[in-house]
Amino acid sequence: MTDIGASRQGRNESSDSAFTRLNLLGESLIFRKTLRIIERIADVDATVLIQGETGTGKELAARALHYLSPRREFPFIPVNCGALPDNLLESELFGHERGAFTDAKKASRGLVSQAEGGTLLLDEVEAMTPRAQVVLLRFLQDHTYRPVGGRQISSGDLRIIASSNVDLEEMVRRGEFRRDLLFRFGILNVTMPPLRERGRDVALLAECFLDRFATQYERPQKRLHPSSIAWLMSHDWPGNIRELENLMLREFLLADGEVIQIAAPQRNAADLAFDRIDVDETFKSAKARAIALFEKNYLRHLLTETCGNVSQAARISRKDRSTLNKLVKKHGLASDRFRSAGRRP
Template sequence: MQGQASATQRGAPASIGVFMDQFVRLNLLGSSAVLSVVKRQIEKIAGVDVPVTVLGETGTGKELAVRAIHYLSARRAQPFVPVNCGALPESLIESELFGHERGAFTDAKSESRGLIAEAANGTLFLDEVDALGLKAQAALLRFLQDGTYRRVGGSATRHADVRVVVATNANLLELTEARRFRRDLLYRLDVVSLRIPSLRERGDDAIELASIFLDRLRIRYTKPEMHFHSASLTYLRNHSWPGNVRELENAVHRAFLMSDDDVVRLGDAAHSPDPSNPTDPLPARSFKAARAEAIARFEVDYLRRLLAESKGNLSLAARMAGQERSAFGKLVRRHGLVRDRSN
């Protein structure tokens, strides 16, 4: 399915360096040494047609890395099909991946090609692959072995040339020890692995990214020149960013929208005057507004600590908080700490 012959037939990219430069400039932002290593790894991985496992905390940009691998590869002109495994019901996972014949089950009123067929000759990206149940893992393993599959309710054997790339923020080896993830599937998927570093490992990339996000917001909302409060730069550098780049982007967006002048304030600077503007007053607030703000700060701090302790695992963090995962996830997304993983 993913051997060198099919890759050779499609032909290697003529100028992968040019594509890499363009994609990196627009998407893989940051100048730290650790991110530069990742960019070089992506370029190498894009040139080999094998399964890939992308590892990293929530919000680090795993999907961006996967898209880079696809669009810098020989398959770049073919479909890129992303799938959030955590959003697929266990009872329908085989149908969603492999398709089904009409009448295969109660609600199968028409046939479905399935996501693998949609990704033919391209890349199938399975995000949150650790969310797959054992039955779905067995079906995926069969497909990875020889590229053949059957639709649910069908008898015909079909073939698809698809590169499978998966991503997770979980430790798959630990899941195999707990018998929650098949060891043979792990070996099939983990031909090549790529780890995306957390934002706190990337030095001053947080400041660089925040500046880029601010420029984009200024253009989007047609605002004049704006700058960060001096204390915000210290906050950007020292904050642990458990939600990583997504948390940073949402924090900048929120601070931008709440700014009443040309100063964007993050962290403690949100309620401090700008030293560069001595006449900048502290905002007057009603008791109700101040209380709501204090509650919001408490929630954000509490959620950040939970996400840090759970290493970005929403399900684990929800259990630690004694909350239902769906309600906990809504609260986390409301504060912009992790991305909405519905895609």
């Protein structure tokens, strides 16, 4: 290996170690690409917009941008925009002088001042009121502000990171979010991938959570049964990593032995199908949809139990192997993911 190659490998190992320390864990290609974007833009002071579904780790990404940057020695201040009341907006952001209003018995620093030299994370920016959007837009133009009741203009030396779990472009089209503010936020963009698209990362994260809980609660180590891993891999995870962490904590605390077997809640396939019935739908169409849903649920359960072994699944279901394989492909249930789920990382 050349010196250049060795140097590059050293940097990669160093950054990987840093991401692990910052609790950004994963080996999937889509997640690794996201980490590389974070690494590339960490030392740039431009505003960043982090988007992604609830529970995908947006605040962790924001912290990584801060702690991998030259501003790491200064404060990281997160604020939930939905918790900023309109009547105290400027005071919360920019602070106030003593006597500025009735309850201002002493001067107070605002969030911008508290984040001086560091990073201010504006979480859930979609929750900002129209007035809050105007106030923030004015500050983002030149980072200058004046505390409530003050006379002196101050300049804030800080980086702004915004995050949202909704489509801000759609909010702009509906007139609920200012386009010029979105332009200010979106100079640089990071999108956190949903857990269902991260493949084997689900099992890796689950194991890491169990290891952490064993240390945190001073209990013996516990591991996942292969069938539990298969179920984790097949679940859609609408709550993403946060949902996975909560599930692992519950299972860790309630499991009697050292092996965790997750019992997925079962519902009748026909009931699930009729939950979504359209009154204008024909009987034939509704029947076809219910059958398709039954087939997919049955196959998912079958492949989970057999760890993706189609031959064994065919014997259990008493169907021809080639016919069963066609059904597996028809419903997009790649047997490989169930097969790999049967092995520990």
